[in-house]
């Protein structure tokens with residue numbers, strides 16, 4: 001799916017948009033994506049991420065605050081494939097993924113800090129659909145998020 005917008009044009013039209021200052025990597029097969037925010041906060045445990053991306057996404061973007069940990073991956077190609085199947089537009093991770101080559105082939109927006117082959121635990125600890133904050137931006141559930149090669153913009 002091609003989405004026609006650029007974050008630079010959107011910002012010029014509305015300077016009240018929040019802009020993520022973290023230099024996240026564009027790791028998915030869809031470089032440009034947008035949708036309403038859903039959130040998860042977790043630490044080295046991706047049980048909630050797996051369950052959520054295996055449920056209907058309805059075009060939303062899942063924002064995962066993993067506290068910036070690069071010690072283990074919060075998503076791999078199987079979970080990312082489930083996200084495609086369930087209609088998620090993208091995933092933004094303040095943390096790491098794995099299977100980067102396979103994830104790059106999927107029709108899914110993926111922004112993350114980096115990669116690590118080590119997987120996370122699956123206990124399901126964490127919080128869901130709460131405001132999360134990183135890169136100078138507050139991500140509130142329901143706010144519209146726009147992401148492209150230049151960065152990520154989020155409504156206040």
Ligand SMILES: O=C([O-])CC(=O)C(=O)O
Nearest residue numbers: 075076077078079119120
């Ligand atoms: O199960 C995990 O933690 C991540 C993974 O490898 C996958 O999604 O393929």
